[in-house]
Amino acid sequence: MRLSAVDTERCIGCQSCMFACARRLGEAGLASTCIGVRSIGGMERGFKVVVCRACDDPPCARVCPVGALQVRKGGGVRLDEARCIGCGHCRDACIIGAVFWDDETAKPMICVHCGYCAKFCPHGVLSVETAETTESAPGIGMAVRGESMERQERLERAPQANNAVDATEKAEGAGANA
Amino acid sequence: MLKADPLANVLYIDLSKKRHWVERREDLFEKNIGGAGVAVEILHEECPQGADPLSPENPIIFAVGPLTGLFPLASKTVAMFKSPHTGNLGESHAGGRSAVAIRTAGYGAIVIRGANDIPGYVAIHGSEVHFRDARTLWGMRNSFTVGRIIRENEPAAGLRSIMRIGRAGEKLIPYACVTTESYRHFGRLGLGAVFGSKKLKAVVVSGKHSLPVGGGGAAEYRRVYDQIYQEAVASPVMKKYHDLGTPENVLPLNALGGLPTRNLKDARFEGADRISGEALAEHYLGRRLACSHCPVGCIHIAALREPDENEPYFYKTSMISYDYELIYALGSMLGGSDPEGLLKLIDRIEVYGLDAMSTGVVLAWATEAQERGLVSEDAAGGLRLAWGDYPAYLEAVRRIIEQPNEFYAALARGVEHAASVYGGEDFALAFGGNEMPGYHTGPGAYLGFLVGARHSHLDSAGYSVDQKVLTKKQIGPDELAREILKEERWRQVLSSLVVCFFARGIYSPDTTAAALRVAGFDCTSEDLQRIGAVIHTRKYAFKFREGFSFDTLRVPERVSETPSPVGTLDSRYLQAAVDYVCSDISRAGC
C-alpha cells in the first residue's frame, strides 16, 4: 500500500491531510506531520503536495552514515530511530523535501504510507494504491511501503490506522465536491 | 485548560521599545476561552479610556482559541482594537493561515503596543521575534507585490501567515483593511489604519509547535474529530459554500427583494443574473481555496484575462477573490452588472487594501449625491459618477487614496462624515458609523446592524431571522430583540473558540462542549451560554466607556422608503426593539 497524490490541481490548501498525519499519533497541531502542502508562489497559483514518493533506490538511505534508514522492498525507507544520530544528511539528499524534521527529537520524520491522511482529503487529491499498481501518478507526492519502527509502534496503538485500506473509497465519498 | 497548552502564552510586542516578552495568562483563557472573549479583556487592560485610535496608545490584539489547530473549521483569528472609523470597539475576524500560525507559533494571543518610528514589519517565528525594516515596502502601489516580497524574505512557507496593509492603511483611511494570504481580510472597522498609524506594514507569523490533547486521550480526540469532520463534509450548507461560495446568495436575495441596489433605491437588481455566483463561477472561476484546517474551501478566485490596450496578443491574467458582500457593495449597490468591471473594481480595492463594503457604500452615496446635485462635477474634480460606470468608479477609488481635493478627502473618512459635510444623510447608509452590509431583508437585519457590538451583519445574523421567521409570521419587537440578543451572545462563544460562523450548525452547544473537553476545558453547554453573555456584556462595557449611546443611533430614512421582503420598515417597531435591547443590556450590568 502506498500513498499517492493523484491530482494536485484539485487541492484547496486546507491542510486537513497535514493535521491528519499528526493526529494518527494522537497529536494536534502540525509538528509531527510527514506531508506538506504549500503554495506555488502565492495561493492563487495552486499547491504542491510534498510527501515521500517511494524511490526505488532511495538517496536518503544511501547517505545515512549509520544505516538508520533501511531500504524497503518496493521502494522507500523505514527509520530505526534508535540508530539515527540526527545528522540530517537524509534531509539534504531528498530533493523534493519529503524528509521532514522533528525539532524536538532532532530526527527525521518520513511518511509510512499508512494512508490515514487520504481519508481526510475532502477533494480527492490523495489516494492509496496497493503495491500491485505501481505506475507513477502526477504530482510530487508518491508513495512507498516504508515505516518507521517506532512510529509503527505508536500507530499500532492508534486503532483507526489499520482502516487505511478503504481510504480511497472514503475520501471520495466524503468530498463536499463529489 | 491543559497545563502544557501554549494557548495561555500571550506575546507582547512593544514597537516603540523594540521589546517583546511572553506572559502566561491562564486567568484570561480559563475564564473567557480565547478569541473574542480573551481579546476584549486585553482591550480593557491595554486601551486607555479616550485613547486616540491612531495614536501609539491604541493596542492591536490578535487572539485564537483552544480549538484552533485541534479541530476543523476552528480557523479564524479575532483582531481587537479601538476603531478609527467609529471611535469605539473595533473587532474583525479573518481566516487564511493566520489562526493556525498563531496557535502553532505557541501563542493564544499577540498584543502589539506602541509604534515604529520608521516603517517596519514584525516577523514572529515560534519564540523568535524580529523587527524588520520595511522602508522599501512603504508606499508600494500594489499590496500583492508586498506579499510576494515578504514571502521571499521569510522562512516557513506553508506554515505562515502574512498580514499586511496596502496604501489605504498607510494613508490612515479609517476603513482600510488588513489582508492576510492575499485574499482574506480583517476587513471592517479600520484595523489597516491602526497598522498604518504604527508604521507597521505587516505581521508575519509561523510556527511548528505541537499541541496537547487531554480528556480521553488520543482515541477520544480522534472520535470527536471524526464526528465534526464527517458532519462538515456531509453538510449541505458546507457543500453550498464549496460549490458557489457566499455568492450563492445573490439570486435568492434578489428574488426575495432584499438585495440593496443603487444605494438602496431598489432592493431588486435587474442585472443580478450577470453577477450571480452561478454566472461568475461559469465564466470566471479559476480556483477554490481554503483557510488552514477547513475542508470546505469557500474562497472563490476568478481568473480575469484582459487584453493589453496597445499590444496585440498580449494578455494579463489577474486572480481575483470574490464574495457575496463584494458583489453587493461593488455590484448591485453601484448598479453594476458588467462582471468584468466588477472584478476590476474588486481587484483595485484589493490592491489598495480598503474595506470593500465601506468603499461600495461610500461610492453609492457619492453617485446619488451627484445625481441630486449635492456634489457638482466640479467639486468631484471633473468626474461624473453614474450607476454601473466602472471606469468612473475605478478612478474615484484612486482618488479616495490620493485625495486630490476636499470631496475625496471627505469620502476617505466614510459615508457618515461625507454626508455631514455635503448633506444627504437620509441616504447615507451607515449604522453605528459603519457602512451597511448587503441585507435589506427586514427589521431583524437592521436591528442587528444597530445594536450589534461591532455593527456587523455577522454579530447576530438578523437577516436570517427575517428570512426564517418574519417572512412567515409577525413577531413583536421584544421577541425580535430577544432573538437577536440570544444569537449575538452565542456567537461570542463561537468567536472565542474560534470557529468559522459558517460552521455554526456543526458546533452546536453539545458538540462544542465535547470538543472543549478534548482541549482540557470542562464546561457544560449552560456554562458556555453564560460565558457568551458575559463576553457580550464586556464588549458593551467597553462601548459605553468610549461614549456609545443607544440614543444617538441613526436610522437613515432610505431604509423605510424601499420596501423589504417583509414589508415597509416601521421605524417605531425598530425603535421599540432597540429600546428593548438597551434595557436588556443595562440589566446585564453595563
Ligand code: SF4
Ligand atoms: S524520503 Fe525522499 S529520498 Fe527518501 S524515499 Fe522518500 S522521496 Fe525518496
Ligand code: SF4
Ligand atoms: S500516509 Fe500516513 S504517514 Fe504518510 S503522510 Fe499520510 S498519514 Fe502521514
Ligand code: SF4
Ligand atoms: S487534504 Fe487534500 S485538498 Fe486539503 S491540503 Fe491536503 S491534499 Fe490539499
